[in-house]
Amino acid sequence: MAGKSGRTISATPDKSLKKALLSWEGMLLLLFIAINILCKCISPVYTLTNVLREMPKYLTEIFLLFPMAYILLMGEIDISVGSTVCLAATMACLSSNAGVPFIGVLAVGLLTGTVCGMINGFLATRFRELPTMIITLGTQIVFRGIAEIALGDGGSVSLTNADGFRMIAGKVGPVPYMFFIVILCAVLFTVIAEKRVFGRSLYAIGSNSRTAFYSGVKVNQMLFISYTVLGLLAGVSALFLTSATYGANTTTGKGFEMDAIAMAVFGGISTAGGKGKLVGGIISAFTITCLRVGLGQINMNPQVILIILGALLICAVLLPNISQSISDKKKKASRA
Amino acid sequence: MEEIKLSEYVLELKGITKIFPGVKALNNVQFQLKPGEVHALMGENGAGKSTFIKVITGVHKAEEGEMYLFGKKVDFKGPRDAQQAGIAAVYQHPTSYPDLTVTENIFMNHEIKKRGIIQWKQMNEEAQGYLDELDADFKSTAEMGALSVAQQQMVEIAKAVSTRARIIILDEPTAALTANESQKLYKIVDKLKESGVSIIFISHRFEDMYRLASRVTVFRDSQYIGTYDVNGITNADLIKAMVGREINDLFPKPEVKPGEEMLRVENFSRVGYYKNVNFHVRAGEIVGLTGLVGAGRTEVVESVCGITRQSEGKVFLEGKEVAIKNPTDAMKNGIILLPEDRQKTGLILSWGLGRNVTLPIVKKLSNNGFTNDKKERELSRKFLEDVDTKAVTIFDPASSLSGGNQQKVVVAKALAQDNMKVIIMDEPTKGVDVGAKAEIYAIMGELAQKGFAIIMISSEMPEILGMSDRIYVMCNGRVTGELSREEATQETILEFAMEKGGKKKREEAAK
Structure with missing residues (x-):
């Protein structure tokens, strides 16, 4: 081939510790430590055992973070997943009360979630010209609507036999089973995003889905799989949620989608797609959880906690923009 | 008006140096624009043309150098100053408001107001007047986004005229235009020239320069190389000035004896895009696929590569039929597409x-x-x-x-x-400067010698004539002609591309 000029191009990656620490994820890690120190200072009962004990309340949302991050990385979104949790929990409770054996109840919960995910995936790939925000806004209403019909007039259902659910709510020492599953998911999803061809394709689609398609990335397949997996994990989330509440009602899972999206965005994953890392999302999820636990322990009003989280999120989104505009200004000043 | 007499030039820049952090984007360059002249500005990508234009239009401020407008020294603080001084720029991709009307775009920021109320009727009429002057085929009330790139450019020019600009800068205006549209643009430029406007014209296309400009200034590596009379300079000299070395053979077409047939497309049709298209390419062969923009060339090869699906027709690779349903299938079979739009x-x-x-x-x-x-x-x-x-x-x-x-x-x-066997290049040198062009042609030649089958889609006549062994011409979604390297001339190709040739052929067949 050509190469006449004999020009060489470097292929040595830059792996410095300073760069890693200055990254968004590095900053988050520092914030995570800072939040923990803060909580320890304000709350005398903020111990590892206590945190682990109180965590399950919040862990159910973290399941949704992983596949949601995938969908956001592709530049799409799913705001129906809270409704999916509600429908899956409702179906699981109703089947349990109808006398279905526990293994069947688990299957019903997981299957309901998966089917909801597949419906989203089908609609998102079949109607590529429609924004997924609109598609999932539609399914959000539909899924919750079906759940409300199933729940009937009372608008809620309580488990008549919670033995099975009590079992999955079990613990190893102070650590709930759920925690291990969340960690397992975290590792699995991170490795896939960082190390596998699937992950590379996610970023390709989010950065430029047309080029990805022209380059042989199966865009529709990737979307369908991710939505389906999000549905499946909504099922998992619903089962663990039921194991804590022994029932379901019309508000079950409400706001879960926004919490999952907030964790991801706070973790540096751009809703425009192609940017951010799962590690960031995971650190931010645990930072938010620790903050909630700590502030909860000093009996802070949950609404106030929400306001604090919201303000934090806005700062997180603004910070990169502000630093960008400052560096732009500096550049301009040096040019002029 | 007196100043014009005093100075020979409407615009003169001397010793301009512009430094960006780490790079000298312009190094002591100069430029003179005569009244009523069309002055071409040429150079490779990155030579500093765009930066230079931005200095003139007040977007960038030069570290060193002086600028004289109508003989008077000026110092623009920002783009507004330049606009008020009568300088307007029209960019390659019009930066307009697609959801607003043509009138609104033309009068953006200088609306006609009476006591703060916008005078729509008067504005529409005036806008229509400017459009009529330019022989536009659309109304001033049309929505900007519904217009073609050529028409949007016309609006931008009308906007420049409406601000009473005395100097208009056209930045690669023909890059996104078809041959016909370019002709129309040439006429508009002629008209502007007659009305006394001076024009700076940036283009990679030599055709544009020869047709329009009287003088040409060349930049290379941020430096001023020279200003030449268009009549007095040869292609080769100009290329040498731009690239800094001699390109003896822009089209290094190797003599390759075509081998076995690699790809054959039979009875390809897609409703609304192309109909009954047949072509083939052999190993070591470069086949040109040309025609006017919109003739369906890209659409055909995109179906061959699985980007879209044909409604009818078959693809044969090395004599065997292959089913291509998506881009992955095409790649697995060794059919590789270099798409037209690099960025998208x-x-x-x-x-x-x-x-x-x-x-x-x-x-x-x-x-x-x-x-x-x-x-x-x-x-x-x-x-x-x-x-x-x-x-x-x-x-x-x-x-x-x-x-x-x-x-x-x-x-x-x-x-x-x-596993590449067939390589399909869609407009491989679009927006590419002449130095890189020569390198891309050299790569094509080498690939042909190695026995790859190459299909090259191009609207550039010299490139089609210079590189192809065989040429297919398309018009309105059909292949209207097939020419060998020896038969092909600019005229024969154009005839087929405008379907005159196609008609002639059918008439002959009817007899």
Whole structure:
């Protein structure tokens, strides 16, 4: 081939510790430590055992973070997943009360979630010209609507036999089973995003889905799989949620989608797609959880906690923009 | 008006130096514009033309140098100053408001107001007046977004006229236009010239320069090379001035004896796009596919490559029928497409060069689905060096490269697919400067010699005539002619492209 000029191009990656620490994820890690120190200072009962004990309340949302991050990385979104949790929990409770054996109840919960995910995936790939925000806004209403019909007039259902659910709510020492599953998911999803061809394709689609398609990335397949997996994990989330509440009602899972999206965005994953890392999302999820636990322990009003989280999120989104505009200004000043 | 008499030039720049952090974008350049002249500004991508224009229009402020407008020294603080002084720029991709009407676009920021109320009727009438002057075929009340690129450009020019600009800068105006539309633009430029407007014209196309300009100024590597009379300079001299070395043979077409047939397309049809298209290409052969923009060329090859599906027709690879349902199928069979739009479908601009090159082969290089980053880095570096990409590391974002170098990355991306048999290049030199063009042609020649079958889609006549062994001409979704290298001339191709030739042929057949 050509190469006449004999020009060489470097292929040595830059792996410095300073760069890693200055990254968004590095900053988050520092914030995570800072939040923990803060909580320890304000709350005398903020111990590892206590945190682990109180965590399950919040862990159910973290399941949704992983596949949601995938969908956001592709530049799409799913705001129906809270409704999916509600429908899956409702179906699981109703089947349990109808006398279905526990293994069947688990299957019903997981299957309901998966089917909801597949419906989203089908609609998102079949109607590529429609924004997924609109598609999932539609399914959000539909899924919750079906759940409300199933729940009937009372608008809620309580488990008549919670033995099975009590079992999955079990613990190893102070650590709930759920925690291990969340960690397992975290590792699995991170490795896939960082190390596998699937992950590379996610970023390709989010950065430029047309080029990805022209380059042989199966865009529709990737979307369908991710939505389906999000549905499946909504099922998992619903089962663990039921194991804590022994029932379901019309508000079950409400706001879960926004919490999952907030964790991801706070973790540096751009809703425009192609940017951010799962590690960031995971650190931010645990930072938010620790903050909630700590502030909860000093009996802070949950609404106030929400306001604090919201303000934090806005700062997180603004910070990169502000630093960008400052560096732009500096550049301009040096040019002029 | 007195100043004009005092000075020979309407615009004169002396000793302009512009420094961006780390680079001298302009180094002591000069430029003179005579009243009522069309002055071409040429040079490779990155030579400093755009920066220079931005200095004139007040977007950038030069560190050193002086600028005289109508003989008077001026010092623009910002683009507004330049506008008020009568300088207007029309860019390659019109920067308009697509949802507003033509009138609103023309009068943006200088609306006609009476006591703060916008005078719509008067504005529409005046806008229509400007459009009529330019022989526009659309109304001033039309929505901007519904117009073609050529029409939008016309609006931009009308806008420049409406601000009573005395100097209009046209930045690569013909790059996105068809041959017909370019002709129309030429006439508009002639009209502007007659009305006494001076014009600076940036273009990579020599045709534009010869047709329009009386003088041409060349920049290279941020420096002023010279100003020449268009009548007194040869193509070769101009290329030498632009590139800094002699390009003896712009089209190094090797003599290759075509081998076996590699790809054959039979009875290809897609409703609304193309109909009953047949063509084939042999090993070592470069087949040109030409016609006017919109003739259906891109649409046909996109179906061959599985981007879209044909409604009828078959593809044969080395004599065997292959079913291609998506881009992956095409790649598996060794049919590789270099898409027309590098930025939208060829590259991921925010990604590093290396990852761009290996995107189609990540899976092939992987170990059971785990990406092999080391192998990817080595491979991508090798192919990027092979095509002589101007880059420092494989991690440089693709957006940081010039058009020509981006195209080289696209070529490297194709070459990295080791099962390649047929390579389809859609407008491979669009927006690429002459130096990089020559390099891309050289790569094409080498690929042909290695026995690859090459299909080249192009609207550029010299490139089609210079590089093709055989030429198919398309018009309105049909292949209207097939010409050998010997038969092909600009005239014969144009005849088929305008379907006059096609009609003649059918008439003969009817007899």
